[in-house]
Amino acid sequence: MQLLLEKVESQILASGGKRSRSRSAVIAQFFRCGRHVSVEELTRLVKKRSPAVGSVTVYRTMKLLLRLGYVNEVDFGEGVTRYESNMSSHHDHLVCKSCGVVTEFIDSRIEELQSEVAHKHEFRPLTHRLDIYGYCRKCDSERDVPEMSV
Amino acid sequence: MQLLLEKVESQILASGGKRSRSRSAVIAQFFRCGRHVSVEELTRLVKKRSPAVGSVTVYRTMKLLLRLGYVNEVDFGEGVTRYESNMSSHHDHLVCKSCGVVTEFIDSRIEELQSEVAHKHEFRPLTHRLDIYGYCRKCDSERDVPEMSV
DNA sequence: CTTGATCATGAAATTCATTTTCATGATAGC
DNA sequence: GCTATCATGAAAATGAATTTCATGATCAAG
Numbered sequence: 002m003q004l005l006l007e008k009v010e011s012q013i014l015a016s017g018g019k020r021s022r023s024r025s026a027v028i029a030q031f032f033r034c035g036r037h038v039s040v041e042e043l044t045r046l047v048k049k050r051s052p053a054v055g056s057v058t059v060y061r062t063m064k065l066l067l068r069l070g071y072v073n074e075v076d077f078g079e080g081v082t083r084y085e086s087n088m089s090s091h092h093d094h095l096v097c098k099s100c101g102v103v104t105e106f107i108d109s110r111i112e113e114l115q116s117e118v119a120h121k122h123e124f125r126p127l128t129h130r131l132d133i134y135g136y137c138r139k140c141d142s143e144r145d146v147p148e149m150s151v
Numbered sequence: 152m153q154l155l156l157e158k159v160e161s162q163i164l165a166s167g168g169k170r171s172r173s174r175s176a177v178i179a180q181f182f183r184c185g186r187h188v189s190v191e192e193l194t195r196l197v198k199k200r201s202p203a204v205g206s207v208t209v210y211r212t213m214k215l216l217l218r219l220g221y222v223n224e225v226d227f228g229e230g231v232t233r234y235e236s237n238m239s240s241h242h243d244h245l246v247c248k249s250c251g252v253v254t255e256f257i258d259s260r261i262e263e264l265q266s267e268v269a270h271k272h273e274f275r276p277l278t279h280r281l282d283i284y285g286y287c288r289k290c291d292s293e294r295d296v297p298e299m300s301v
Numbered sequence: 302c303t304t305g306a307t308c309a310t311g312a313a314a315t316t317c318a319t320t321t322t323c324a325t326g327a328t329a330g331c
Numbered sequence: 332g333c334t335a336t337c338a339t340g341a342a343a344a345t346g347a348a349t350t351t352c353a354t355g356a357t358c359a360a361g
Contacts, residue, residue, distance in 0.1 A: 019328050019329065021338055041318090060320075064320095074228075081317095106268055111268070115281075126283050126285040129281065130282050132280050138273040169308050190348085203310090207311060214349095232347085306360105307356105307357085307359105314349105314351070316347105319344105319345080323340105326337105328336085329334100
């Protein structure tokens with residue numbers, strides 16, 4: 002973790018940037034907390050330890066990590082951008098519409114079929130996004146009570 | 152087409168709404184033009200025939216069609232919401248990062264594997280979104296000339 | 302066909318996430 | 332320590348989408 006932070010900072014140095022307290026705090030907090038954080042959530046967490054850090058710096062730091070390739074931007078249609086670490090390999094998402102919990106998965110058969118479909122359409126695939134929306138087990142069981150249909 | 156418009160309007164009537172020139176113009180234009188239109192694009196098209204119609208009405212009309220189940224909102228990470236007709240059945244997207252052309256596809260094997268993965272995670276899937284980003288054949292061949300890497 | 306209640310409209314104002322501006326503070330390298 | 336350059340936070344700006352509000356259109360009932 003400390004090693005990771007140093008690696009990121011040295012890469013910032015190498016690309017013409019400088020070290021800074023606020024930035025280190027944001028980066029460390031990001032890698033410390035779970036995945037799929039929004040800027041607002043991350044700002045709140047950072048402010049606990051470093052109250053002076055504003056959300057603008059968090060925005061800027063996440064864009065910096067994006068440029069350096071350490072994070073991905075993800076968007077589950079909530080109107081906010083979320084960030085996930087790019088350290089782990091590619092994966093897809095199961096998003097619970099009730100509690101918001103995001104589970105990651107990867108299925109090589111799906112990946113292969115995607116390539117196949119793309120090439121069938123003479124399309125060169127670079128990236129993709131597969132998000133499945135529904136209810137996790139916990140929220141699904143809580144919904145057992147039938148609702149008035151619309 | 153005319154039948155579709157009448158069907159939509161009668162459903163609006165049934166749900167307590169009223170008929171209006173502007174609204175008909177927006178709805179007709181939406182079904183007339185291709186898929187995956189943004190509000191800005193649609194407004195521009197509507198204004199050609201009905202210059203008085205403002206974008207607010209287009210926004211409102213698309214939300215209305217969404218409530219009535221005639222359209223889906225899609226988002227390809229451009230910062231704008233696009234609308235597609237919900238008349239055709241579910242499909243996924245191949246999005247060209249160069250020219251923006253969107254090709255639809257459906258692969259039942261991928262659909263099945265998605266259900267399988269979801270259930271393996273005790274997750275009840277409701278909807279999903281699979282967008283593959285890359286280059287269509289035309290844009291890919293134009294990119295053959297190597298570029299300066301960044 | 303007139304009336305009256307209700308819905309729809311456009312312009313302007315508002316919201317909200319994100320980005321930019323700008324004056325000031327911190328850092329690296331000499 | 333100096334100095335050029337980068338980073339910062341507050342406030343302003345942006346841009347998509349929504350709401351407000353006064354006015355116009357539409358429908359159903361007389």
